[in-house]
Amino acid sequence: MSDLSPRIRAALQSIPSYKPGRPPAAREGVTSYKISSNENPYPPLPSVLQVVEDAATHLNRYPDMFATGLVNAIAAHLGVPAEHVATGTGSVGVLGQIVQATCGEGDEVVYAWRSFEAYPIVVGICGARAVQVPLTPDARHDLDAMAAAITDRTRLVLVCTPNNPTGPAVHADELEAFLDKVPSDVLVVIDEAYCEFVRDPKTADPLTAYRNRPNVAVLRTFSKAYGLAGLRVGYAVAHPDVADALRKTAVPFGVSGLAQEAAIASLKAERELLERVDALVAERDRVLAALRDQGWDVPDSQANFVWLALGDRTDEFAAACEEAGISVRPFSGDGARCTVAETEANDRLIEVCGRFRQGPTS
Ligand SMILES: *Cc1c(COP(=O)(O)O)cnc(C)c1O
Numbered sequence: 001m002s003d004l005s006p007r008i009r010a011a012l013q014s015i016p017s018y019k020p021g022r023p024p025a026a027r028e029g030v031t032s033y034k035i036s037s038n039e040n041p042y043p044p045l046p047s048v049l050q051v052v053e054d055a056a057t058h059l060n061r062y063p064d065m066f067a068t069g070l071v072n073a074i075a076a077h078l079g080v081p082a083e084h085v086a087t088g089t090g091s092v093g094v095l096g097q098i099v100q101a102t103c104g105e106g107d108e109v110v111y112a113w114r115s116f117e118a119y120p121i122v123v124g125i126c127g128a129r130a131v132q133v134p135l136t137p138d139a140r141h142d143l144d145a146m147a148a149a150i151t152d153r154t155r156l157v158l159v160c161t162p163n164n165p166t167g168p169a170v171h172a173d174e175l176e177a178f179l180d181k182v183p184s185d186v187l188v189v190i191d192e193a194y195c196e197f198v199r200d201p202k203t204a205d206p207l208t209a210y211r212n213r214p215n216v217a218v219l220r221t222f223s224k225a226y227g228l229a230g231l232r233v234g235y236a237v238a239h240p241d242v243a244d245a246l247r248k249t250a251v252p253f254g255v256s257g258l259a260q261e262a263a264i265a266s267l268k269a270e271r272e273l274l275e276r277v278d279a280l281v282a283e284r285d286r287v288l289a290a291l292r293d294q295g296w297d298v299p300d301s302q303a304n305f306v307w308l309a310l311g312d313r314t315d316e317f318a319a320a321c322e323e324a325g326i327s328v329r330p331f332s333g334d335g336a337r338c339t340v341a342e343t344e345a346n347d348r349l350i351e352v353c354g355r356f357r358q359g360p361t362s
Contacts, residue, residue: 015124024327032325033345040227063257086246091221091234101245103128111158139166139299165337167301175204194303196225
């Protein structure tokens, strides 16, 4: 026996760990709200819960490995061929499948920064090199700079619209001009986790881009608008060679039967769920207006969160929120992402922001 430790790939050493949004600490006499993970504040619909309960009676069996019923439902819903739909354990799971399918050691993945914190992790796990392109001063993707960052090592480009954590969406004309510059052997993945919350008519429609271009894939999730974050189900819409590759890199039986059935039921209940999204969008616009009235310079969020570029005061702000019974998602030294949630939580956020602008809270 030697005393050497098991050898772990060197690539893992430089990977940041995912910091999940924390729930707020319990406080005597104060209802607290978790607004740190962009979750949907509404509980599952009774019709969806019923389907999950029924599906639970089959938990002794493996689920349908190819999620046939769900794939067909998504395909019908979007008007795309079923072969173009690949599911996974949340869209982060699907993104992992995409990186595995396209990138090896030393290959490059171009994406905007700051953007979704899962990107450096999934890219790093495969040993690929992250090429992070700074956002513009108004917290939008700099698509010209992203196009210029593509080299012959680039295998993948990630476009997050609306961008987590800053909020703005990519416009249709910008996306088209960008895609014209991307070589056809580089896959462009458009992460649309928040597409149901978009109201700006200038916003790009990634499904149109996918229809016109074999190197474009769209990522969507049931975690946000559909309120199924706890069940882990998302999907990609991609052309057959890409979609086939995603089925090969999927964790076998990764999407549970409960998740498949709940997602199908959620598509059926779409109208009811989208009414909730409308209510959240109205709340988002109310929060944005209130913060701007207070003098905050907030990016134009098309998602279910708002971004405060607090710089050095980020941690202080997060602590002030915590004190008020709301937990936001701080990115130290940069800013805080605050989920639009229950009306009471939003009111409290507006109140803390108002006080914070008026001076140090200590
Ligand atoms: C929340 C989020 C996802 C979705 O994650 P799931 O794995 O589907 O829960 C994907 N992309 C972005 C940018 C997100 O913010």
